[in-house]
Amino acid sequence: MPDSAPLPFHGPVYDMRALGFAAGEVVVITGGGSGIGRATALAAARSGLAVAIWDVTGDAADETARQARALGVAALPLTLDVADGAAVITAWEASRALGHCRYLVNNAGPASGTSGEFASLLAHAAGSMERVTTGWLERCGEDAASVVCLASIAGNFQGGGTTLQPFYPAAKAAIAGYVRWLATRHGGRPRANAIAPGLALTPRTIPLLEHPLVAETMTRIPMGRAAFAEEVASAILFLLSPAASYINGALLPVDGGWSIA
Numbered sequence: 290m291p292d293s294a295p296l297p298f299h300g301p302v303y304d305m306r307a308l309g310f311a312a313g314e315v316v317v318i319t320g321g322g323s324g325i326g327r328a329t330a331l332a333a334a335r336s337g338l339a340v341a342i343w344d345v346t347g348d349a350a351d352e353t354a355r356q357a358r359a360l361g362v363a364a365l366p367l368t369l370d371v372a373d374g375a376a377v378i379t380a381w382e383a384s385r386a387l388g389h390c391r392y393l394v395n396n397a398g399p400a401s402g403t404s405g406e407f408a409s410l411l412a413h414a415a416g417s418m419e420r421v422t423t424g425w426l427e428r429c430g431e432d433a434a435s436v437v438c439l440a441s442i443a444g445n446f447q448g449g450g451t452t453l454q455p456f457y458p459a460a461k462a463a464i465a466g467y468v469r470w471l472a473t474r475h476g477g478r479p480r481a482n483a484i485a486p487g488l489a490l491t492p493r494t495i496p497l498l499e500h501p502l503v504a505e506t507m508t509r510i511p512m513g514r515a516a517f518a519e520e521v522a523s524a525i526l527f528l529l530s531p532a533a534s535y536i537n538g539a540l541l542p543v544d545g546g547w548s549i550a
């Protein structure tokens with residue numbers, strides 16, 4: 290049963306302590322200041338994990354950390370752009386001070402409508418996840434247990450849906466390919482998996498709900514609604530966890546059935 294009443298644009302919250310995480314182990318969550326990243330950080334905190342919240346928006350990371358601490362765990366907010374290689378290394382050094390960095394959620398990425406040069410946006414969106422993961426393996430390889438990357442159904446299960454900019458489905462397909470490559474290395478340490486959300490309610494997407502393309506999308510989702518960020522976070526936490534110990538290289542749609550309709 291949910292342990293708190295749902296609020297507008299917030300989904301039910303479940304007790305996930307049975308997933309097998311050890312209290313005090315660290316999860317690093319990029320883009321943890323908002324939306325899916327924040328919901329994942331709070332779900333991890335409810336599971337007893339210490340959380341390192343990396344976000345380009347410092348105030349947002351601070352707020353997630355405040356909410357995580359209120360759940361009784363250690364939380365470290367760090368302000369950085371995951372596209373900045375030097376900042377990523379510094380952030381790994383800081384995160385290691387929190388404890389054993391066993392888990393990583395590569396969630397930060399540019400919005401699908403971001404305009405700019407295709408190649409640089411592709412490098413930003415997909416390259417940043419590789420950069421953060423490589424930094425983790427170099428600095429915390431002994432501890433690394435499991436990583437989950439945020440892909441999308443765009444580029445993987447469909448051409449792009451409501452996406453207007455071509456870099457986005459291209460980057461999300463690249464991320465899924467990178468995760469599959471990673472899953473075949475190092476004997477499954479870390480396990481590597483990807484999540485493919487359809488449409489999830491976050492500060493990024495809520496302002497778009499009135500757009501005719503989004504309204505039309507709703508009619509194509511068998512469940513007839515978007516996901517709450519907490520519903521995506523539950524799937525991320527499961528794939529990350531010891532309970533998913535034999536799942537490696539998977540790309541899990543969390544889309545209400547949109548991609549198979």
Ligand SMILES: NC(=O)c1ccc[n+]([C@@H]2O[C@H](COP(=O)([O-])OP(=O)(O)OC[C@H]3O[C@@H](n4cnc5c(N)ncnc54)[C@H](O)[C@@H]3O)[C@@H](O)[C@H]2O)c1
Binds near residue numbers: 371
């Ligand atoms: N919301 C959806 O419907 C949906 C669908 C498919 C995939 N996704 C993916 O899920 C992830 C999270 O999306 P969301 O909707 O929660 O977004 P959001 O905008 O609510 O949150 C993203 C967070 O990432 C941070 N961020 C962005 N770029 C960063 C960078 N370069 N370095 C550090 N932090 C950075 C932002 O400051 C923000 O706090 C993204 O990778 C997105 O592509 C979302």
